[in-house]
Amino acid sequence: MLTMIVRRLLLAIPTIIAITALLFFSVTTILGSPAGMMLGQDASTDAIAALNARYGFDRPAIMQYGAWIAGAIQGDFGRSFTTQQSVARAIADCIPVTLEMTLWSILLATTAAVILNTIPVARRALAGATTAVNLIGITVPNFMLGISLIFLFSVWLGWLPSTGWAPWSDGVAEHLKRIIMPVLTLSAYYFGVFSIVYRAEYRDVAQRMFIQVARAKGLSEWMVAFKHALPNAILPVITFVGITIGQLTGGAVVTETVFSMPGTGRLFVSAIAGHDFPVMLAIGMLIVTGVILMNLLADIAYTIVNPQIRFD
């Protein structure tokens, strides 16, 4: 078990280095050059040379990457081209917002999906409704969902503030008012995906022998559902969550933009729009690292909850 974790962790390091290198070279040489992007196509050669010299883009690409990754490991991602502020600092300010929204969304999506597809009564009475919500979650784009919620709850009913952010220090009520719509928006897609996979697994499990035995013993439907079917149906879903969790970052980018939240996603969009390379690269690396670690975490969780699996 421990060997597996250590081996996977060691394997993750070269993967992260390879992908960030690819990302770095794509942005600096393969797909275009920072100078070309920032100055436009009509820039004079002198201007391009001056900009390259100023930011060190005239050095060989491999050396640029070496310097960048060496800094990145120490938590130094350079300074933003547009604001001249420390990139690490700017991102550190944004992470709590994104992390909180994402965690609430995963929690809400998974709990709701499991409950709706496990409770015997809900499985029968709400099956059609759950199917419809699954479909809505998967196909309605985040921006459409977010804007619809704003229209309904802010413009029409006037219950919630439309956009913006309030930290916990502004009071719990104020904070929750600002975060509820983003969380609903972001969790919808994940709810749909999770619900479909879990429902299919549950149907499979429900037909197995041990479920019939549990029923024959005289256990209530609730006991059968939660103690016997749920733990077995949820196993494959864990792996699935690990693989798809990266997709949440795309949703977070859109959701933060809709609700003007000071999170990493919106910072990423403005960095891309403003061709702010250090910020773009740093957040790109953060996403890649996060995705790889999440996959690893899901694998580990899978081994822990399923004693049948052994990696040696």
Added chain:
Amino acid sequence: MRRLRPVIGLLLIAAFVAMALLASVIAPYDPFKSSVEVIDPPSARHLLGTDELGRDILSRVIYGARTSLIIGLGAAICAMGIGVPVGLVAGYFGGRVDMLVVPLIDLFIALPGLVLALIITVMVGPNLLNLVLVLGFVMWPSVARLVRGQTLALRETLYIEAARAVGGGSAWIIRRHVWPNIMRVVAAQFAVSVSFAIFTSASLSFLGLGIPPPTPDWGGLVRAGFDFLSLNPLMSLAPGATVTATVMGFYLTGSSVR
């Protein structure tokens, strides 16, 4: 409901394709022509109102179908063009090719498609052709994974073994025995890819990093209308609804094939 799914899906697709092809006939105004009637609320003359340059929103929404159709079909064709051959080769021959392809596919699938598309699009420059290529590039791994899995399963069947026993070459077996058997699944994946491409390109445009104005594009229209949500909610909800309906149509059609 099971049986209704593909019917609803195909109806939505038909409506979308008709809107795109007949845009010049059904649109009441020129989608690019501005007027002095700026941000007019919905009226008999302008059913969805006008935008900040006085352009008819309904006409822009109708023409937006064309942009989405080109991107959706184009990107899905690109994804198939790379994904199907890669999946067939990796699945049928296995071995070293497979060992090289599978980690690559896994890696790509783990990375968020929207973020990947964002980075590449801004580097190569956002225009229609580039968006088609970028989205195709982002989507091919899921196609390849599906085709590989299907091919892998088929390879072990008796009739393929028989075909090999009578001396059939690999290319012939793939063409005559493998391909016809996976065509249905590939067609379904094609529909799902179209829905993903339209979904993602609309999201890119909404972020202001997709098709540049003045080309009518649903994501861009939603973004433009967002600022006027309290004045004329339809300005952003109408194009939002058309994207949703189109994505739903392709998704329903694709996901009903099993």
